[in-house]
Structures are given as structure tokens and as C-alpha cells.
Amino acid sequence: MNTESKRIIKILISLCALFIILILYISYFQIFTADKIVTSSYNKRQWINEENILRGEITDRRGTILVNSVKTEKAQTRNYKYGKIYSHIIGYSSREYGKSGIEAIYNKELLNLNDSNPIGELKNILNDGESVGNNVVLAIDHEIQNYAYKLLGNRKGSIVLMNPKTGEIYSMISSPSFNPSTLKENWDEIVANEDSPLLNRATMGLYTPGSIFKVVTATAALENKNTDETYNCEGSINIDGYVLKDYKGKAHGEVDLKEALVDSCNIAFSQIGLEVGDDKLRRTAENYMLNANIPFDLRTAKSSFPEKIGSKPELGASAIGQGKILVTPLNMAMVASAVANQGDMVKPILVKEIINNKGRVLKKNKTELLSKTTSPEIAEQLKSMMIDVVDKGTGRNARIKNIKVAGKTGTAENETGKEHAWFIGFAPADNPIVAIAVIVENSGKTGGTEAAPIARDIMKKAIQIINK
Numbered sequence: 001m002n003t004e005s006k007r008i009i010k011i012l013i014s015l016c017a018l019f020i021i022l023i024l025y026i027s028y029f030q031i032f033t034a035d036k037i038v039t040s041s042y043n044k045r046q047w048i049n050e051e052n053i054l055r056g057e058i059t060d061r062r063g064t065i066l067v068n069s070v071k072t073e074k075a076q077t078r079n080y081k082y083g084k085i086y087s088h089i090i091g092y093s094s095r096e097y098g099k100s101g102i103e104a105i106y107n108k109e110l111l112n113l114n115d116s117n118p119i120g121e122l123k124n125i126l127n128d129g130e131s132v133g134n135n136v137v138l139a140i141d142h143e144i145q146n147y148a149y150k151l152l153g154n155r156k157g158s159i160v161l162m163n164p165k166t167g168e169i170y171s172m173i174s175s176p177s178f179n180p181s182t183l184k185e186n187w188d189e190i191v192a193n194e195d196s197p198l199l200n201r202a203t204m205g206l207y208t209p210g211s212i213f214k215v216v217t218a219t220a221a222l223e224n225k226n227t228d229e230t231y232n233c234e235g236s237i238n239i240d241g242y243v244l245k246d247y248k249g250k251a252h253g254e255v256d257l258k259e260a261l262v263d264s265c266n267i268a269f270s271q272i273g274l275e276v277g278d279d280k281l282r283r284t285a286e287n288y289m290l291n292a293n294i295p296f297d298l299r300t301a302k303s304s305f306p307e308k309i310g311s312k313p314e315l316g317a318s319a320i321g322q323g324k325i326l327v328t329p330l331n332m333a334m335v336a337s338a339v340a341n342q343g344d345m346v347k348p349i350l351v352k353e354i355i356n357n358k359g360r361v362l363k364k365n366k367t368e369l370l371s372k373t374t375s376p377e378i379a380e381q382l383k384s385m386m387i388d389v390v391d392k393g394t395g396r397n398a399r400i401k402n403i404k405v406a407g408k409t410g411t412a413e414n415e416t417g418k419e420h421a422w423f424i425g426f427a428p429a430d431n432p433i434v435a436i437a438v439i440v441e442n443s444g445k446t447g448g449t450e451a452a453p454i455a456r457d458i459m460k461k462a463i464q465i466i467n468k
Contacts, residue, residue, distance in 0.1 A: 210412025273319020
């Protein structure tokens with residue numbers, strides 16, 4: 001073989017290698033990154049679609065229009081009909097600041113971009129403004145959402161109300177909020193606000209749970225056959241030199257597990273934590289989706305339980321929901337839902353379905369089992385305990401006339417020195433149709449006095465609406 005032939009062969013091999021690399025890159029791009037780039041809220045090419053496609057509506061479960069678009073000769077205007085009430089769910093769509101919430105996650109559906117390739121995009125552009133996006137139907141009930149928003153008022157915190165059997169979210173509130181209709185005018189003020197109004201506290205807020213975590217610890221105790229039947233509470237306990245106290249140093253005396261939960265006894269639950277051990281407590285917490293990514297229609301932070309608890313004092317504190325445990329309100333609403341649903345934790349659903357502009361259902365989110373948190377028998381025991389919490393314990397302010405309520409209060413210490421007030425629960429206890437988590441940040445009050453009445457009023461209102 002002469003020198004010229006060898007050069008030609010080398011050139012051909014090099015060209016083939018480059019061709020293969022190009023094919024591999026295009027394949028990688030198409031499979032792994034194309035959709036993300038095409039649907040990115042910062043992709044300028046998306047705004048060409050915005051100009052030529054009438055962006056779809058977002059409605060509640062009953063068809064109430066929450067957001068729609070109106071097209072003029074010059075531009076397309078997005079109308080956020082209820083301002084702050086839905087700012088953390090729906091989010092915003094802005095040329096200057098990108099997209100957030102459902103507007104970002106479901107951007108492709110709202111623009112009816114069925115193809116993420118250039119040909120599909122070109123087809124949409126050539127429609128010359130005649131194309132109409134799909135509509136997103138939320139599981140949210142507007143009447144419940146509006147009521148919950150007004151009830152939380154100016155307090156900082158969050159409310160999550162859901163169906164424990166189907167996973168559908170009826171209401172999700174985060175406060176403080178912002179008005180997406182005036183985003184451009186108020187952006188500097190919003191981002192400078194120390195209370196973080198852009199933060200969706202329901203899904204991204206991480207809080208010390210305090211005594212609502214005792215539901216998880218009680219689960220571990222019921223599953224562990226070696227725990228004691230009773231515990232002696234003298235108002236405080238010394239664990240290897242660390243003194244842990246009950247609320248206001250109250251001594252509850254001799255209590256069993258149910259009495260300890262009803263009275264929210266820190267001393268008994270710290271002893272339970274030491275008995276079951278950190279491995280069992282962690283596994284139980286992880287069954288309730290701590291240390292796991294919760295699949296959801298919006299971004300979620302991961303609730304956390306320490307990978308390793310280094311000391312007995314830390315274990316005792318963890319058992320009562322203090323220490324290094326952090327949870328989201330969404331996760332704790334799911335904990336209540338799991339107990340209400342015989343131990344089965346289902347996937348939370350915010351987007352109910354996607355429909356086209358003619359009303360045809362294109363996609364429907366169905367109920368999915370996420371975790372078997374515990375057995376139906378133990379879930380029933382937990383339910384009985386939580387009913388007593390509301391009937392005669394710290395959750396009395398959550399009682400609803402003629403409706404049996406199950407719940408657990410929490411008063412969580414944190415670095416600010418002002419406790420978070422928590423309540424989780426469900427109703428009607430005999431056949432639950434709503435489960436709830438309420439947190440009021442840094443209220444300085446107990447969960448029983450601050451969060452329980454809010455939960456009571458929302459559950460009562462929601463049951464009336466659902467049963468119409």
C-alpha cells in the first residue's frame with residue numbers, strides 16, 4: 001500500500017470517528033438534555049412560541065379559571081386573576097424573570113409543544129398565531145384555597161390540605177406571598193424582603209417538626225415488641241448529663257404510649273427513642289418519606305433525619321422531633337394522610353389533568369402508592385391515639401361538632417427563640433376525606449392554641465364543600 005492510500009485511509013477513519021462522535025452527541029442531547037433546554041424558562045426561543053401560541057389556561061378542579069391569556073395586536077397578556085392566593089402554586093411567566101411554579105414545570109403543555117425538536121417548533125411558529133395551548137386542571141378547590149388563604153392571613157407559615165386516599169391537593173398556602181400580576185413593578189422589593197415571599201414554604205420550607213414527629217416515634221414503638229408498657233414522667237430527664245424537660249416542666253406521672261401521645265409527653269417519648277434505637281427510628285422515618293425525594297408537580301425539598309445519631313441525648317431529642325430533624329409541611333400532611341389511609345402513603349397530586357382547548361383529556365394523574373409506612377393494624381392504633389389527642393389532649397382546639405377529628409399538635413423550638421406552632425390531622429376520623437398540616441412560623445405559641453384552630457376551621461369548611 002502506497003503512502004497516498006494510507007493518508008486517504010487515515011482521513012476516512014478520522015472522518016468516521018468525527019461522524020460517530022457527532023451522532024453520539026446528538027443522541028445524548030436529544031435523549032437527556034434537549035427537552036430541558038427547549039422548555040427552559042430562560043430559552044429565548046420559547047418567547048417566539050409565546051408570541052405565536054395562545055398560552056393555555058390554568059383552572060381549579062371545578063373549572064374556575066385561575067389564569068388565562070389575552071392576545072392583542074402587539075403582545076400576549078397573562079392574567080393572574082387571584083394574585084397572591086396562587087403565587088406559589090401557579091408561579092409566574094415573565095420575559096424579564098423567567099418562569100416559576102406550574103407556569104415553568106408545565107410550560108411545554110401550556111404551549112402545546114408536543115415536539116421538542118426543531119421541526120416541531122418550526123411547525124408551531126408557522127401556525128401564525130392560530131395555535132392554542134393546552135389547559136392545566138389543578139386538584140385545588142378554589143373555594144377551599146381562598147378560605148385557607150384568608151384564614152392564615154398575615155402569619156408566616158403554610159397550610160397543606162389533601163385527600164389522604166387519592167393524594168389530591170385541595171389547598172396549598174405559603175405565606176408571605178407575592179402578586180405575579182405586579183412582578184415587574186415590585187421585583188426589587190420582593191427579592192429584598194427578608195421574609196422570602198418567593199419561597200414556597202409548603203414544598204421547600206424545612207422546619208423542626210417538634211411534637212408532630214411523635215406520630216413517627218409512636219409508629220416505631222408499636223412496631224418494636226420490646227418497648228416498655230409504661231413510662232414515668234417527672235417533668236424532666238437527665239440523659240448522659242443533658243437535661244430534657246417537658247413543656248413548662250409538667251410531670252405527667254406514669255403514662256402508657258397513648259397517654260404519652262395525648263399529653264405530648266417529652267419525657268416518655270425520649271425514653272421510647274432510647275429503647276427503639278436510632279436505626280429503627282430512622283427506618284420508620286424513611287418509611288414516611290424522610291430522606292427521600294417526594295415526586296410532585298412542583299420542586300420539593302427533602303425532609304431529613306440524621307444519617308447517624310452520635311449520642312443518647314441527640315437520640316432522645318430526635319424522638320420528640322427536635323435535634324437535627326427537618327421536614328416540609330407537604331411531607332407532614334402526607335404523614336397524617338398515611339395514618340388516615342391504613343398506613344398507605346400515596347403520591348401527592350397537584351395537577352389533576354391536562355386537557356386541550358376542546359376539552360379532550362390528554363393526560364390524567366392517577367393515584368399511586370408511594371410507601372407502606374406501617375401495617376393497617378398499627379395505623380388503626382395510631383388513629384385511635386390521635387383521636388384522643390383531639391378529644392381530651394393538647395389538640396382540643398381542633399374539635400369539630402358532630403365530626404370526629406384525629407390529630408397531633410407540635411410546638412417546635414428553633415434558633416429564633418420563638419417556637420413554630422404545628423398541627424397535623426385528618427377528618428372525619430372514621431372515614432377520612434381530608435388530611436392537613438398547618439405551621440405558623442415563630443408564633444411563640446403552642447400548636448394547640450395557634451395551629452389547631454386554623455386546621456379545625458379549614459377541615460370543617462373543606463368537608464362542607466366536598467360533601468355538597
